[in-house]
Amino acid sequence: MLHYIGRRFLQLIPVLLGMTFIVFLIIRAIPGDPAQMILGQQATKESVEALRENLGLNNPWYIQYFDYLKGLLTGDLGVSIRTNQPISTEIWPYLAATFELAFFAMFIAVVIGMNAGIISAWFQNTWFDYLAMVIALIGVSVPVFWLGLLEQWLFSINLGWFPTSGREEVRDPIMAITHFYLIDTLIQGRYDQFGTVVKHLILPGMALATIPMAIIARMTRSSMLEVMRSDYIRTARAKGQKMFIVVYKHALKNAIIPILTVIGLQTGLLLGGAILTETIFSWPGIGRYIYEAIGFRDYPVIQSGILVVAFLFVIINFIVDILYSFIDKRIKYN
Amino acid sequence: MLKKLWSVGLLLLIFVLAACSGNDKANEPAETDGDKKSNVPQVLVFGRGGDSVSLDPAIVTDGESAKVTINIYETLVNFGEQDTTIHPGLAESWEVSEDGLTYTFKLREGVKFHDGTDFNAEAVVKNFERWKAGASEKFYYYHSMFKADGEDIISEVIADGDYTVIFKLSRPQAPFLKNLAMFPFGIASPTALDQYGESFGDNPVGTGPFKFVEWKRNDSITLEKFEDYWQEGLPKLDKVIFRSIPDNSARLNALVAGEIDLADGINPSDAQSVEANANLQLIERPSMNIGYLGLTNTRPPFDNKLVRQAVNHAIDKQAIVDAFYLGRAEVAVNPMPPSISGYNDAIKDYEYDPEKAKALLAEAGYDGTPIELWAMPVPRPYMPDGRKIAEAIQKNLQDVGIPSEIKTAEWATYLDMAKNGEFDAFLLGWTGDNGDADNFIYTLLDKDTIGSNNYAYYANEEVHNLLIQAQSEVDEEKRNELYKKAQEIIKEDAPWVPLAHSIPLLAAKKGVTNYKPHPTGSEVLSNVEIQ
Numbered sequence: 001m002l003h004y005i006g007r008r009f010l011q012l013i014p015v016l017l018g019m020t021f022i023v024f025l026i027i028r029a030i031p032g033d034p035a036q037m038i039l040g041q042q043a044t045k046e047s048v049e050a051l052r053e054n055l056g057l058n059n060p061w062y063i064q065y066f067d068y069l070k071g072l073l074t075g076d077l078g079v080s081i082r083t084n085q086p087i088s089t090e091i092w093p094y095l096a097a098t099f100e101l102a103f104f105a106m107f108i109a110v111v112i113g114m115n116a117g118i119i120s121a122w123f124q125n126t127w128f129d130y131l132a133m134v135i136a137l138i139g140v141s142v143p144v145f146w147l148g149l150l151e152q153w154l155f156s157i158n159l160g161w162f163p164t165s166g167r168e169e170v171r172d173p174i175m176a177i178t179h180f181y182l183i184d185t186l187i188q189g190r191y192d193q194f195g196t197v198v199k200h201l202i203l204p205g206m207a208l209a210t211i212p213m214a215i216i217a218r219m220t221r222s223s224m225l226e227v228m229r230s231d232y233i234r235t236a237r238a239k240g241q242k243m244f245i246v247v248y249k250h251a252l253k254n255a256i257i258p259i260l261t262v263i264g265l266q267t268g269l270l271l272g273g274a275i276l277t278e279t280i281f282s283w284p285g286i287g288r289y290i291y292e293a294i295g296f297r298d299y300p301v302i303q304s305g306i307l308v309v310a311f312l313f314v315i316i317n318f319i320v321d322i323l324y325s326f327i328d329k330r331i332k333y334n
Numbered sequence: 335m336l337k338k339l340w341s342v343g344l345l346l347l348i349f350v351l352a353a354c355s356g357n358d359k360a361n362e363p364a365e366t367d368g369d370k371k372s373n374v375p376q377v378l379v380f381g382r383g384g385d386s387v388s389l390d391p392a393i394v395t396d397g398e399s400a401k402v403t404i405n406i407y408e409t410l411v412n413f414g415e416q417d418t419t420i421h422p423g424l425a426e427s428w429e430v431s432e433d434g435l436t437y438t439f440k441l442r443e444g445v446k447f448h449d450g451t452d453f454n455a456e457a458v459v460k461n462f463e464r465w466k467a468g469a470s471e472k473f474y475y476y477h478s479m480f481k482a483d484g485e486d487i488i489s490e491v492i493a494d495g496d497y498t499v500i501f502k503l504s505r506p507q508a509p510f511l512k513n514l515a516m517f518p519f520g521i522a523s524p525t526a527l528d529q530y531g532e533s534f535g536d537n538p539v540g541t542g543p544f545k546f547v548e549w550k551r552n553d554s555i556t557l558e559k560f561e562d563y564w565q566e567g568l569p570k571l572d573k574v575i576f577r578s579i580p581d582n583s584a585r586l587n588a589l590v591a592g593e594i595d596l597a598d599g600i601n602p603s604d605a606q607s608v609e610a611n612a613n614l615q616l617i618e619r620p621s622m623n624i625g626y627l628g629l630t631n632t633r634p635p636f637d638n639k640l641v642r643q644a645v646n647h648a649i650d651k652q653a654i655v656d657a658f659y660l661g662r663a664e665v666a667v668n669p670m671p672p673s674i675s676g677y678n679d680a681i682k683d684y685e686y687d688p689e690k691a692k693a694l695l696a697e698a699g700y701d702g703t704p705i706e707l708w709a710m711p712v713p714r715p716y717m718p719d720g721r722k723i724a725e726a727i728q729k730n731l732q733d734v735g736i737p738s739e740i741k742t743a744e745w746a747t748y749l750d751m752a753k754n755g756e757f758d759a760f761l762l763g764w765t766g767d768n769g770d771a772d773n774f775i776y777t778l779l780d781k782d783t784i785g786s787n788n789y790a791y792y793a794n795e796e797v798h799n800l801l802i803q804a805q806s807e808v809d810e811e812k813r814n815e816l817y818k819k820a821q822e823i824i825k826e827d828a829p830w831v832p833l834a835h836s837i838p839l840l841a842a843k844k845g846v847t848n849y850k851p852h853p854t855g856s857e858v859l860s861n862v863e864i865q
Contacts (some may be wrong), residue, residue: 047469066652083530083551093551152587164588170554170575221730282579282588284552285428292552295746296387 001325008321013027015314020072023307028298077308078300082293091289095308096179097167098285101277102270103200105208110263113213117259121228122247132217139214148207148280155203165282169196172222183220194275204281208274212266219262223255230254256327264320268313364586369763370772376864378572381585385552385578389536391520395474397765399858400517406448407540410439410458410499411511415850416620417673418744418769420511421450424453424521424541425499434506434808441497444566445568447523448545449723452529455493460524462491463669473538474498475518475767479509482805490837506806509770515766543569543860552578569761570848582713586841589614595846600839602660602718617845619838622811624666624774625716625763627831628790630755635705642828643777645759646684647691648734649727655834658723662839666832668821670774673853674766676817681825682858691734704737708751708760711742715838723833724761752789762789765855771817771852776801779824790828 293301391403483833544557727861774835781793
C-alpha cells in the first residue's frame with residue numbers, strides 16, 4: 001500500500017510541473033506588455049521599465065520560468081498588484097471561505113445524493129425512483145443564480161429562517177483565527193456564533209450542492225443497479241439477509257468506486273470556487289477573488305489563484321485514488 | 335408495500351433532518367431583533383456592490399474606496415452636504431491672492447488624528463509632499479488634478495507656524511478649491527504613514543468622524559466612532575459596517591430581510607417594490623453624471639461629422655429614458671449635467687428625426703457598412719442595462735439604414751478597448767468628481783485626455799484652447815462663457831450622443847434618518863441616525 005501511495009505521489013510531480021508551466025504561459029500569452037497593461041497608459045516609461053524588471057519580464061523565458069518555480073517551492077506566490085500584499089498570506093481567508101462552503105455543500109450532496117440514488121436503485125421503476133430522477137434532472141439543469149435568488153426570497157424574506165448572504169452576522173463579527181468560521185467559533189466557545197455560521201452556510205450550501213447532488217444521485221443509481229443484479233446479492237437475499245443490510249452493506253461496497261470518482265471530481269470543482277454562488281450570496285471565496293483580479297488586471301493573483309485551484313484539484317483526485325484501495329481491497333495496483 | 339414504507343421512511347428522515355437543522359436556529363435572531371427595538375443600537379450596515387481597493391485615498395480612483403475613506407479622512411475644504419459648493423473643512427478659512435497664485439489656509443486647532451498625532455501645518459505639508467514626489471500611476475488623482483504637461487501646478491506648500499499653510503501655484507487654477515475638496519486629498523496621519531509605509535492602505539489613520547477597525551476583504555469593512563472627533567456631538571453612529579454584496583437583487587433581498595440598513599445600486603425597475611414596502615424608504619442621490627453613446631471619431635464611418643450628426647437625429651432618447659431609466663433620469667443634451675456651473679441651456683438638442691438622419695447619411699455618402707455597437711457588461715447608475723439600451727439603439731440605427739452588431743466584453747477589457755479607440759460606437763458614462771465643468775468637458779472630450787477618458791478620440795483644437803483657458807480663468811462669469819462656447823462647438827461636432835443624466839437610487843430601512851447622499855457618490859455619515 002505504502003509503495004502504491006509513494007508511486008502515485010511520484011506520478012504527481014510531472015502533472016504539477018506541467019500545470020505550473022501552463023499557468024506560467026497564460027500570463028505570457030496575453031498580447032501586449034503586461035507591465036504596460038498593469039500600469040495603464042498614463043504610466044511613465046521609467047515606471048513601466050521598473051515593473052518589467054520587478055516582474056522579471058526582461059529575462060529569457062526559461063529563466064523566468066525557473067525563477068517562478070523557485071519562488072513557488074519557497075512558498076512565494078508573488079505580490080498582488082491591487083493590494084500590494086503577498087498573495088500567499090492574502091489568499092488564505094478566501095480559500096478557507098471556499099473550503100468551508102464547498103465541504104458543507106459536498107456533505108449535503110453526498111448524504112442526500114447517495115441515499116436518493118441507492119433508494120432509487122433499490123426501488124427501481126417505482127414512483128420514488130421516477131421522482132428522484134426527475135428532481136436530479138432538474139438539479140443538473142437549474143441555473144444557480146435563479147435558484148439562489150429564489151432561495152433568498154423563500155427562506156429569508158418570506159420564512160425568515162436563514163440570512164440571505166454573507167458568512168457572518170456583521171453586527172456581531174467573528175474573530176478570525178483559522179478563518180474556518182465553524183472552527184473559530186468553537187475554539188472561542190461562541191456556540192451562538194457557531195449557530196449563525198451554520199445558518200449562513202445553508203442557503204449557499206444548498207445552491208452549490210444542487211448539481212453535485214444530482215450527479216451523485218444518478219451515478220449511484222446506475223452503479224447500484226449493476227451491482228444489484230449480480231449473483232452474490234441474490235445469494236445474500238436467499239440467505240434471508242435483511243434487505244437494508246444487503247443494499248447498504250453488500251451492494252454499496254461494490255458500487256462505490258465510480259461514485260467516489262464523481263465525488264472527487266465534484267469536490268475539486270467546488271474548490272475552484274463557484275463564482276455565481278459566491279456572487280449571489282456575497283461569499284468572499286476564491287472564485288470571486290480570482291474573478292475580481294481579472295477585473296483589476298491583477299496578473300500575479302490570477303496566475304497564483306489558478307495555480308492554487310488547479311493544485312487542489314489534483315490533490316483531491318490523488319486522495320480519491322488512494323481511497324479506492326482502502327475501500328476496495330481487491331484493487332491491486334501493479 | 336414494505337418497500338414503499340422504506341422509501342417513504344427514509345425520505346421523511348432526510349427531510350426531518352434537514353428541517354431540524356434549520357428550525358432550531360431560526361429562533362435565535364428573534365431575540366437580537368427584540369434587543370434592537372428596545373435601545374436602537376447606532377450601527378449602520380451599508381450594503382454596496384463591491385469592496386474597496388485600498389483605504390489610502392491618495393492611491394485609488396474607485397468609488398467603493400471613496401465611500402469608506404471619506405469617513406476616515408478629512409480634506410482642507412469640504413463640499414456642501416448635497417452639492418459641490420465649498421465649505422471650511424480642516425481649514426477654517428482661507429485667502430486667495432489677487433493673481434490667484436497664492437492660497438493661505440488657516441487650519442483648525444485642536445484636531446487630532448485617530449492615533450493621537452496632532453493635526454497641524456506640518457502634517458498637511460507632509461501629505462502634499464508625499465503625493466507630489468510619488469509616481470503618477472500611484473497617485474493618479476494628484477497628478478491628473480495638480481500636474482499639467484509634467485509641470486507642477488502646486489509648486490510649493492509651506493508651513494507658516496503650526497496652523498497656517500501657504501500654497502504657491504505655478505499658474506492660476508480656477509477649480510483649485512474644488513479639487514482640494516475631493517476625497518483623494520484627505521489628510522493622513524504623518525506618524526501612521528511612516529509607521530506602516532506600503533501597508534498604510536490597510537491601516538488607515540485620518541482625522542475623520544470614524545476610525546478604522548477591521549477589514550475582511552470582499553466581505554466587510556468596519557469603522558467605529560472616533561471619540562475625540564473635533565465636531566461636538568458627532569458622529570451620531572457608533573459603528574458603520576460596509577458590506578459588499580455584488581448582485582443588485584441579492585442586495586435588495588438582504589435589505590428586505592433586515593440584514594443591512596442601507597443599500598445602494600437599486601435597479602430603477604425595483605424602485606416600485608421598495609416604495610410599496612412599508613419598512614423601507616427610497617432615497618434619490620442628486621444626479622451628477624452622464625450616460626452616452628460614444629462614436630469613435632477616428633474610425634469610419636464616424637470620422638465623418640455628418641454621420642455623427644445623423645446618429646444624433648436617429649436615436650429616440652426620450653424613449654430610452656422612459657423604458658430603461660423608468661423616468662429616473664433626464665434626457666442629456668450636453669456632455670455635462672445642467673446643475674453644473676457653465677452649462678449652456680441655450681443649446682438646442684438634435685431632435686429625434688429619422689428622415690433627417692437619412693438625409694444626412696445620404697449627404698455624407700455613407701454606404702451602409704455595418705458597424706459594431708458595444709454594450710457595457712455591467713450596470714452603472716448612468717447605464718442601468720447596457721445590453722437593452724444597445725438593443726434599442728440598434729433598432730433606431732436600423733430604421734435609418736445603419737446596420738449594427740451588438741458586442742460586449744468583460745469590463746476591464748471593455749475599458750481597455752475603449753481607451754485604445756477600438757470601438758466603432760460604444761456605451762459609457764461618467765460620474766463627476768468635484769462638480770466642476772472641467773471635470774466633465776476637459777476630462778471626457780479634450781484632446782489631452784485621448785488614451786484616458788476621451789474614449790471617443792474627439793480632438794478639436796478650438797475646444798482645447800477654450801478648455802485650457804478656462805482652467806486658469808478665475809473670473810467665474812468669463813469662465814462660464816468659455817465653457818458655453820466649448821459646448822456649442824461640441825454640439826456641432828457631435829462626438830457622442832449624450833443620452834441621460836440619471837438619478838442613482840438607494841433604499842434604506844425606515845429608521846435610517848439624516849442620510850444625505852452626495853452627488854459625487856460618496857458622503858460623510860456623521861449625521862446619520864437610526865431610530
